[in-house]
Amino acid sequence: MFGTSLLLALKEIRRHKLRSFLTTLGIIIGVASVVTMVSLGNGATQSVQEQVSSLGTNLLTIRPGSGFGRGGGARPAFFDLDDVEAVRTQIAGLRIVAPQTSAQATAIYEAQNWSTTVAGTTNGYFHASNLELAAGRIFSDAELAAGKSVCVIGETVRANLFRNAESLGKSLRLNDVSCRIIGVLEKRGQGGFGQDTDDQVVMPLKTAMRRLTGNQDVQTILIAVDQQFDSAAIGDAITSLLRERRHLRHGMEDDFRIFDSKQLSDTLSGTTRTLTMFLGAVAAVSLVVGGIGIMNIMLVSVTERTREIGIRLAIGAVRREVLMQFLIEAVTLSAIGGLIGLVVSFVATLLIAMAVDLPFTFDFGIAALAFVFSALVGILFGYVPAKRAASLNPIEALRHE
Amino acid sequence: MTRLIEVRGLTKVFGSGPNAFKALRGVDFDVESGDFVAVMGSSGSGKSTMMNILGCLDTPSTGSYRFLGHPVERLTQDQRALLRRRYIGFVFQGFNLLARTSALENVELPLLYRGESRAARHKGAMAALDRVGLTAWAKHTPSELSGGQQQRVAIARALVTEPQVLLADEPTGNLDSERSVEIMQLLSALNRDGGISIVMVTHEAEMAAYAHTIVRFKDGLVLAIEQREESIRVRN
Ligand SMILES: Nc1ncnc2c1ncn2[C@@H]1O[C@H](COP(=O)(O)OP(=O)(O)O)[C@@H](O)[C@H]1O
Ligand SMILES: [Mg+2]
Numbered sequence: 290m291f292g293t294s295l296l297l298a299l300k301e302i303r304r305h306k307l308r309s310f311l312t313t314l315g316i317i318i319g320v321a322s323v324v325t326m327v328s329l330g331n332g333a334t335q336s337v338q339e340q341v342s343s344l345g346t347n348l349l350t351i352r353p354g355s356g357f358g359r360g361g362g363a364r365p366a367f368f369d370l371d372d373v374e375a376v377r378t379q380i381a382g383l384r385i386v387a388p389q390t391s392a393q394a395t396a397i398y399e400a401q402n403w404s405t406t407v408a409g410t411t412n413g414y415f416h417a418s419n420l421e422l423a424a425g426r427i428f429s430d431a432e433l434a435a436g437k438s439v440c441v442i443g444e445t446v447r448a449n450l451f452r453n454a455e456s457l458g459k460s461l462r463l464n465d466v467s468c469r470i471i472g473v474l475e476k477r478g479q480g481g482f483g484q485d486t487d488d489q490v491v492m493p494l495k496t497a498m499r500r501l502t503g504n505q506d507v508q509t510i511l512i513a514v515d516q517q518f519d520s521a522a523i524g525d526a527i528t529s530l531l532r533e534r535r536h537l538r539h540g541m542e543d544d545f546r547i548f549d550s551k552q553l554s555d556t557l558s559g560t561t562r563t564l565t566m567f568l569g570a571v572a573a574v575s576l577v578v579g580g581i582g583i584m585n586i587m588l589v590s591v592t593e594r595t596r597e598i599g600i601r602l603a604i605g606a607v608r609r610e611v612l613m614q615f616l617i618e619a620v621t622l623s624a625i626g627g628l629i630g631l632v633v634s635f636v637a638t639l640l641i642a643m644a645v646d647l648p649f650t651f652d653f654g655i656a657a658l659a660f661v662f663s664a665l666v667g668i669l670f671g672y673v674p675a676k677r678a679a680s681l682n683p684i685e686a687l688r689h690e
Numbered sequence: 691m692t693r694l695i696e697v698r699g700l701t702k703v704f705g706s707g708p709n710a711f712k713a714l715r716g717v718d719f720d721v722e723s724g725d726f727v728a729v730m731g732s733s734g735s736g737k738s739t740m741m742n743i744l745g746c747l748d749t750p751s752t753g754s755y756r757f758l759g760h761p762v763e764r765l766t767q768d769q770r771a772l773l774r775r776r777y778i779g780f781v782f783q784g785f786n787l788l789a790r791t792s793a794l795e796n797v798e799l800p801l802l803y804r805g806e807s808r809a810a811r812h813k814g815a816m817a818a819l820d821r822v823g824l825t826a827w828a829k830h831t832p833s834e835l836s837g838g839q840q841q842r843v844a845i846a847r848a849l850v851t852e853p854q855v856l857l858a859d860e861p862t863g864n865l866d867s868e869r870s871v872e873i874m875q876l877l878s879a880l881n882r883d884g885g886i887s888i889v890m891v892t893h894e895a896e897m898a899a900y901a902h903t904i905v906r907f908k909d910g911l912v913l914a915i916e917q918r919e920e921s922i923r924v925r926n
Binding site for chain 1: 739742747748767771772774775776780782786787789790791795799801802803804805842847848851899
């Protein structure tokens, strides 16, 4: 009996191609939008997580100042080396503590010049920021201790000053300071947060302080937290330590800020995930609307096909067979719609991901879910019209014009 | 001969209360196996109501209906559908073929509901179309066929299950006299050569002349039953 109904349903779908297509359109759009939205949202989340983790995980960046957009007033003081030393010795669970000072400078090599940022820091900076070397080496202990005029340059700087020529071992001038290139950083590319690490020159902290900035200010303290420790708790400990050292009384606002990369990562991926869910929910509504569309068209077709149903009953169809035929028609239509929707969403996700430069991810879980849901929609919204068709009085149905 | 149909004291009331209408008011009437019965009577006399009950599409209000000795009123709705599927063929005034569906598929449909295989359906349907002389038109849809041809497809559809009885409610009502005669000759031949019992409603004496028995209806009652010696013999 099921086979009969299936055969009849398929015949009926094939016989009315346009009607069938219009019926499935709602489901196609519904499934395609749900799966596309969720897949793109997942791609965005993944992209955010990748970008944040490229900064280094469990990274605390401490800078003076009280938040964004606070113009006017006295500028809060920078940190000094004693602050750095205090953090290093008094706070447990820190893997790396790297003080950093920076200045704008024009780098000159022969006829080429390039305006860039100079960072004076320690080797911890490279480790904490996950910076790899393309060539050469980082600073030796002796160079750091003595404040030697050596530097590691970013790829952008190298490309602008040296083109295809060898840069290792050459000396470039930063303002008036000459320094020898001992290493070149691997290209990381744009698209992270924070500064462009390709466009910088890194020197030993001492060298930068003595010869470039001319003071003992530490503008940034970069801290890598040990994996086992909670970066938020450590951030709190550092805050109270620094407040004390900067003589901030109770009730006064912090005059420095700690950026926690983990918190940033969590917040951002949490946001994109919420957005994904929201978009998915909106799209799910269109799936339900698609289901109602199927019900609508099936109901109309019960009315249209009243005589046909009467004929079927008169020549020996059992009511269950009529019910089954209509139900299978609805389910088949919505399942076909679901399948087409999946194909559409796959292509759409691929194209959009390429267009807006997101990693292509296709969420097979949500695809399966949307497909099952579309078939359920077929059963749910197919039942009412099918029931109505099956309960028609054959005599009246036959008399129907 | 087994008595195919036996109807006793059959009544049918439509509606209830002051609007109740008695379409059948106590009908007694038999059909012997192999008989060709013409039911005649003015419009509204209850002929179609009677046919619907005979075809198990409707149930009587009171009275008894035995089909091959079995009391039909005790059957469930599904059992009546199965009885219809197995023993009864229907031919309607308005042909009632499925639109956009080829003659062959229309004729195959009852076999499909009976669960026959694809090959058996095709074979059976082609044989039935052959009996009504329409094998050449098997692939055509109803809109491509004349009224007479459509009615012959409908007859083939009724025949395909090899039923005991063919119930035809004004089968020539929508046809001109020439086509009507063709249909009557076909029915007559099926009755004579195929041994199929026929109960046919008609207004026209010319059509009733093909039957062996004429049952006259008036106001929901059987007025007279005439056995005819001289039904029209089909030359063949
Ligand atoms: N479903 C129905 N509800 C109410 N009255 C009906 C119904 N079917 C038939 N009738 C009435 O019953 C009477 C007999 O109808 P019918 O059997 O169709 O007559 P005939 O076929 O002899 O012309 C008519 O008066 C008709 O109006
Ligand atoms: Mg009638």
